[in-house]
Amino acid sequence: MSKTLGIGILGCGNISAAYMRLAPLFRGIEVRACADINEAAAKARAEEFKLRAETIDGLLAADDIDIVVNLTIPSAHFEVSKSILEAGKHVYSEKPFVLSVEEGQALAEIAAAKGLRVGSAPDTFMGGAHQLARYLVDTDAVGRVTSGTCFVQSPGMEMWHPNPDFFFQPGGGPILDLGPYYISNLVQLLGPVDRVTAMSSSGSEYRTITSQPRFGEKIKVETPTTIHAVMKFQSGAQVTYCASWDVWQHGHSNMELYGQQGTLHVPDPNFFGGEVRLTDKSSFVNVSENWDHPFSKANDGSHANYRTAGLADMAQAILEGRPHRCSLEFSLHVVDVMTSILASGETGQYKDILTTCERPLALGPQAAKDLLAQSET
Numbered sequence: 095m096s097k098t099l100g101i102g103i104l105g106c107g108n109i110s111a112a113y114m115r116l117a118p119l120f121r122g123i124e125v126r127a128c129a130d131i132n133e134a135a136a137k138a139r140a141e142e143f144k145l146r147a148e149t150i151d152g153l154l155a156a157d158d159i160d161i162v163v164n165l166t167i168p169s170a171h172f173e174v175s176k177s178i179l180e181a182g183k184h185v186y187s188e189k190p191f192v193l194s195v196e197e198g199q200a201l202a203e204i205a206a207a208k209g210l211r212v213g214s215a216p217d218t219f220m221g222g223a224h225q226l227a228r229y230l231v232d233t234d235a236v237g238r239v240t241s242g243t244c245f246v247q248s249p250g251m252e253m254w255h256p257n258p259d260f261f262f263q264p265g266g267g268p269i270l271d272l273g274p275y276y277i278s279n280l281v282q283l284l285g286p287v288d289r290v291t292a293m294s295s296s297g298s299e300y301r302t303i304t305s306q307p308r309f310g311e312k313i314k315v316e317t318p319t320t321i322h323a324v325m326k327f328q329s330g331a332q333v334t335y336c337a338s339w340d341v342w343q344h345g346h347s348n349m350e351l352y353g354q355q356g357t358l359h360v361p362d363p364n365f366f367g368g369e370v371r372l373t374d375k376s377s378f379v380n381v382s383e384n385w386d387h388p389f390s391k392a393n394d395g396s397h398a399n400y401r402t403a404g405l406a407d408m409a410q411a412i413l414e415g416r417p418h419r420c421s422l423e424f425s426l427h428v429v430d431v432m433t434s435i436l437a438s439g440e441t442g443q444y445k446d447i448l449t450t451c452e453r454p455l456a457l458g459p460q461a462a463k464d465l466l467a468q469s470e471t
Contacts, residue, residue: 097122097413098121098122098123098124099122099123099124099160099161099409099412099413100124100126100127100156100158100159100160100161101117101123101124101125101126101159101160101161101162101163101405101409102125102126102127102128102129102148102153102156102159102161102162102163102183103125103127103128103129103139103145103162103163103165104128104129104130104150104153104162104163104164104165104166104174104178105130105163105164105165105166105174105188106128106129106130106132106135106136106138106139106165107130107135107165107257108255108256109165109188110128110139110165111139111142111143112399112401112402113125113163113165113401113402113405114128114139114142114143114145115143116399116400116401116402117402117405117406118467119393119400119402119466119467120402120403120405120406120465120466120467121406121410121465121466121467122406122409122410122413122465123161123402123405123406123409125143125145126145126146126156126158126159127140127145127146127147127148127153127156127158127159128140128143128145128146128147128148128153129147129148129149129150129152129153130150131150133147133149136148154177154178154181154183155181159183160183160184160409160412161183161184161185161186161211161405161408161409162178162181162183162184162185162186163185163186163187163188163405164178164185164186164187164188164191165188166188167260167265168188168190168193168260168265168266168270168271169193169260169263169264169265171187171188171190171191171192171193172191172192172193172197172200172201174187175187175191175192175201175212176200176201176204179201179204179205179208179210179212180204182208182210183210184210184211184212184213184408184412185201185210185211185212185213186212186213186214186215186404186405186408186420187212187213187214187215188214188215189214189215189216189274189275189425190214190265190270190274190425190428190429190432191212191214191215191422191425191429192426192429193264193265193270193429193433194429194433195426195429195430195433195448195449198422198425198426198429199426201422202422202423202426205422211408211411211412211418211422212421212422213404213405213408213418213420213421213422213425214404214420214422214425215274215401215404215420216274216275216278216363216364216404216420217400217401217402217403217404217405217407217419217420218275218278218279218363218364218365218366218401219275219278219279219282219363219454220366220389220400220403220404220407220419220420220457220462221365221366221367221389221390221398221400221403222366222367222385222387222388222389222390222391222398222459222462223360223361223365223366223367223368223369223370223382223390223398224279224282224283224360224361224363224366225387225389225456225457225458225462226370226381226382226385226387226390227279227283227351227358227360227370228282228283228456229385229456229458230358230370230372230381231283231284231351231358232456234353234355235353235355235356235358235372235381236351236352236353236354236355236356236357236358236372236373237353237354237355237356238329238353238354239283239284239329239331239351239352239353239358240330240331240332240352240353240354241331241332241333241334241351241352242280242331242332242333242334242349242350242351242352243333243334243335243336243346243347243349243350244276244280244333244334244335244336244348244349244350245336245337245344245346245347245348246268246272246275246276246336246337246338246348246362246364247336247337247338247339247340247341247344247346248338248339248341249339249340249341249342250301250319250339250340251271251339252301252302252303252304252305252313253304253305254305255305256305256306256307256308257308258301258303258305258313259313261339262301262313262314262315262316262317262319263316263317264316264317265317266317267317267318267319267321267339267436268319268320268321268337268338268339269318269321269337269432269435269436270317270432270433270436272337272364273335273337273428273431273432273435274425274428274432275362275363275364276335276337276349276363277325277335277428277431277432278363278424278425278428279349279360279363280325280327280333280349281424281427281428281431281451281453282424282453282454283351283360284327284329284331284333284351285327285328285329285453286327286328286427286447286449286450286451287325287326287327287328287427287431287447288326288327288328288446288447289325289326289444289445289446289447290323290324290325290326290431290434290435290438290444290445290447291323291324291438291443291444291445292321292322292323292324292435292436292438292439293321293322293323293439293442294318294320294321294322294436294439294440295318295319295320296315296317296318296319296320296340297319297320297338297339297340298315298319298340299314299315300312300313300314300315301313301315317436318436318439319338319339319340320337320338320339320340320341321335321336321337321338321435321436321439322334322335322336323335323336323337323435323438323439325431325435328450331351333351335435347359348360348361348362348363349361349362349363355374355375356372356373356374356375357372357373358370358371358372359371359372359378365397365398365399366389366390366397366398366399366400366403367389367390367391367392367397367398368382369382370382370385385459386459387458387459387462388459388462388463388466389403389457389462403462403465404418404419404420405420406465407419407420407457407465408420410464410465417455419454419455419457420454421451421454423449423451423452424451424452424454426449426451427447427449427450427451430447430448430449431447434446434447
């Protein structure tokens, strides 16, 4: 097998440009072609990034494509990923890669039978800030973590996204859209979740689009837009998680973990970088300054943006015969937690989490450098 795996992008919407633009940062992968149900969209992206435009069937049959990145809408992820696996190609999906545990298990069976890999975004937990938090947790910098809080709250997505409908349909909402960032990071920090409870609601029946080109159109809300949940981890830690698109302003930190010896402040898991602070029972310390991690460095304006790191890690794992960090088992456990939170919000009852997973391997500074193209000698 070549030391570089060919990547095909299926779905040429908003997010595809980030994958196409950032993939060259990493070794072992090369985006070669793209496809979309709207062939004009595929041709436009192909021209923009100097790729080959394919039909969907052509992409799945292409000999130079080893991994297909599934960037379709969440409700289509399962069927599209299934077709990719059945075509004999590895699949890496945008989050959430499925909308139920049953769908994830079905993909796992196909992948196992064909000797293929399934990976899923998000990969932001591989960012320098979150890997520093992982190092601090693993070295007991704040002692055993007993509890925590997470807040991701805003007015919603209809103010900026050109086609925000799917955010408010089943498969969207702040849990399934934003939850993967937060819950993936919590699982990589604390391990698997054991049990959840939640309450949920919607702030309004319709949302009005204020972005272009559909300014003024109304969207029916078909999924909860405010969820307050509590997750109990197998480690014993209890974490409160509040996610809402009905909040104009708030003053809560993104993520705080409370240990027996202090507090760990973790930046927004939607991003790779940010300031990590901890306490030693009394004073705050900025510990980010002495952490030389390549995925902490600003490379996209003022932000650290290393999207496709998870895809690159999966490609290298295939070549090296090792587990990849954004694995099916890890991602399926996160889906189980999220769908259980939604189910608990509907019924008012506790939900036991039926799946489990290993924490992904930590990605220290040297391991991150090894993923980058410029680290090749």
